Amino acid sequence: MAAISDILFSSPLALLALASIIPLIILYLLRPRTIDLDIPSLLFFLKREVQRNKLSLLLRKLIRDPLFLIQLLVLILLSLAAAAPYIMEEKVSGQHTVIVIDNSASMQAGGRLDEAKAMAVERLSAVNSVVWAQNVPVLALKEGDKTRAKEVIALTPQRAISADIAAAITYSQRLAGSGGTVIVFSDFATWSGNDPLVEKGLAEYNGVRVEFVQVGGKSNNIGIVNGWLEVKDGAYNLNLAVKNFNDRKATVSLDIRTGNEKRGGTLSIPAGSTRAYIVPNLKTGITEITITGGGELNIDDTAYVYIPVGAEGRVLLVDTREQTATMTALELLLPAGDVEYSSSLPQDLSGYGIVILGMVDNNSLGPDPAAILTGFVDSGGVVIATASPGLTLIGGSLLPINITGMSNETDLKVVRENPVTAGIPMKDQEDDPKVDLEVVRHIRGSAPEDATILMEASDDSPILSYRRQGEGTVVYLGLNDVTGDDAWSGFAAMPQFPIFWKQMLNWLGGTDSSEHNIRTGTVIRMPSTQTITYPDGSTLTSSSLWVDQAGLYHIGPQVIAANLYDARESDVNEISLDASSVTSRYIERPEVVRVDVKKDITPYLIWVVLGLIILELIIIKRRRELS
Incomplete structure (x- = not known):
């Protein structure tokens, strides 16, 4: 039995409701009472005594009134219940059972997962945790009772990934503690990671019982x-x-x-x-x-x-110079009729699929370049903006960089692998790989929230970034093709320069679809928080995606196809481990481990309040005050 000092409160501010007893006391003090008449002959002798005993008489009357006491207790108990009182109980670690359910892809064969769920609910104890064995362990429930554990087990989803059973055992033994029990329900057809038998032996040596329960049998496939x-x-x-x-x-x-x-x-x-x-x-x-x-x-x-859908139509290069390294690269990569050069931005871009902005200025861009380019991108076009002082005329509402000024020398590093970055020369540094390229000038800025940075400078300025807008894409390339004494970098003079443009055009043209077709078990990092629609129709708002279902994922306008x-x-016709032949090496280590388990006592207070209310009604009825 816990002492009063052992009682804690989840919402201590709710104890302010105890102030409600003050109006109750005032109400009883102001109730009509018998009037004492002053008799002139006795007034001189008794008045002083009456004033002295007035307060004590009222208090005695309140204390003797059972209705007042009942209502006072009701208000106190309700105030305490609102504060969510609880006590801490000591639990023996051996009372804790951790249920490990393998919900990998092979468990979908022949109703294996449903069989595992049905068997798991029969093995619950007073305190239960539930762990889903996937390529990383997932804690579905921590120290719940039987009712809650059954609910969570029933919700165990089917997943299109492999299961690291050994990692799940290692994680579960920490939950169970010495003297606890871990029960693994699996088909043991296959697994990733270490051998489950090895982890089972280590857990049993540490005083945790581990039991393998095999579900299903060999199936055709x-x-x-x-x-x-x-x-x-x-x-x-x-x-x-x-x-x-x-x-x-x-x-x-x-x-x-x-x-x-x-x-x-x-x-x-x-x-x-x-x-x-x-x-x-x-x-x-x-x-x-x-x-x-x-x-x-x-x-x-x-x-x-x-x-x-790739960018269709001709390529337009807008540049104030007559001959550039980018022109040479495009002539090598594209047929003569597929690329066009212009010293100014046309008002109508409907005949083009990709527009490349080289060295541009106020005269070459025209009075309202942002509106022209935004409409072009929204309808499915692609804009590649290379570093140029004239980009400030377009503004950051379209570009995947918010320009703040100019900077000098910097080191570059690849932030995210992409087909475009595959041909960029890298220094051989395992701990901190950097781009093997000298940059003496670059545009300083930051990336908008919806932009993806592929390469950045040492001051965190984007060097290669992109963002999706409408049906199209906008790319910023901080490495321009200026050569000679005014060169910003040596990239245009390197043999990798035309290869880079080939990879860029392939990626934007849709011929490189690796980002849209992946295997399950992959983790995708996104540039900002987005709403993800899973193949089963569920949605999640996150900045990362763990691909654990086979099918089609929708992230805004993007589609990702995932396969097992x-x-x-x-190979569900193969059973790698026969659980019936596994022996136990469990070593008994009896000990009591104190675990912070909250026991809510609010329901008990509510039952007492209901009893007091019933008692109050009985008293009122006996007094014939109930009409």
């Missing part, structure tokens, strides 16, 4: 285990690898859907073998390839592909 895009002669071709994990030959049908267009094919696969299938001439947008008759694991029956592409997870 045929699945898509790999896929990649190739661009050949301007066409997108998807290469798929489909594996038959069964012990007999099988033929599967493939349904290919791009928008409203449908086509199909068949593929014969020998037992235990992998066969390639090429889907030629994919169109831009979303394509889904589904095999029929794939077996009991459905997550690897469909491959998702997204090809972004994991032959080990798809």
Whole structure:
């Protein structure tokens, strides 16, 4: 039984409600009472005595009135209940059970995850924690009762990733503590990370019971285990690898859907073998390839592909100079009719797909360049703005840099890997890799919240950044092509310069779609907080994305296609560990560990208040004051 001094409050400010007893006391003091008449013959002797005993008589009357006492207690108890009182209880660590549920991709075969949930709710104790074993452990519940643990177990989601069971055991043993119990529910078909048996032995040596519970059995499956895009002669071709994990030959049908267009094919696969299938001439947008008759694991029956709409139309280079290094690079990369040069920005850009701003000024940009370029980008165009003093005429509402001035020498570093940065020369420094390029002048500024920085200067000024706007893209390149004594850097004179422009045009033209087609288990960092729509329809507002579902993710106007592409997870016909043959090395270490477990006593106070109210009604009824 806890002493009064052991009682704590979650909301101590609510104790101010105790002031409500003051009006109650005043109300009872002001109640009509019997009037004492002054008799002139006795007034001289008794008046002084009456004044002296007046307060004590009133107090005795209040204390003797049971209704007053009941109502006083009700107000005090309600005030205490509003402050959420609780006491701290000592818990023996052995009472704590940690439920580890493997919800990796292979657990979706043959109802394995549902079986694990059903078995887990039968193994709960007084205090339970729930951990989901994924490529990193996820704590779903910490020290909850049976009711709450059942609710969380029922909510265990299906995920298209591998499970690091060993990491989940290591994490769970810290939760359970010495004398606690960790129960792992898994198919033990495959895992990532260390061997679960090794981590089980270490946990048992530290005094934590670890039990393996196997769910499911061997299942048949045929699945898509790999896929990649190739661009050949301007066409997108998807290469798929489909594996038959069964012990007999099988033929599967493939349904290919791009928008409203449908086509199909068949593929014969020998037992235990992998066969390639090429889907030629994919169109831009979303394509889904589904095999029929794939077996009991459905997550690897469909491959998702997204090809972004690239910049279409000619390239326009706006520059006040007659000949530049960028012109030379474009002439090497593009057919003669696909690139055009101009010393001024045209009012109508509808015939172009990409506009490159070289050295520009007030005369070359015209009176309102921001409006012209914004309309061009909103309709799907691409603007590449290279470093030039004239960019201040456009302003930061469009550019992925807020210009604040000019600076001199600086070091450069790649902030985020991108196909565009792949050809930039780097210094061989593992701890702090820097760009192997001398920069003697650059534009100082900062990046807007919705801009993505790929490369920056030592003063955090963006050197290569981009932002999506409307249907198009705006890129800022802080390395211009000025040469000679006025050069800002030596980039234009390097052999990597034309390669850089080739990668830039491929990326903007959509021929490099690696950023839009990824494998599950990938973590994506975004430049700002954005609303993400997951394949299952759920949404999340975050600045990072952990890809743990197969399907299509929508981040604003961007689409990302995610696929499992994991032959080990798809091989549900293989059981890597037989849990029934695993022995225990548990070492008994009885000890009591004090854990901060809150026990809420608010419900007890409420029950006392209800009892007092019932008692008050009974007293009123007996006094015949209840009408």
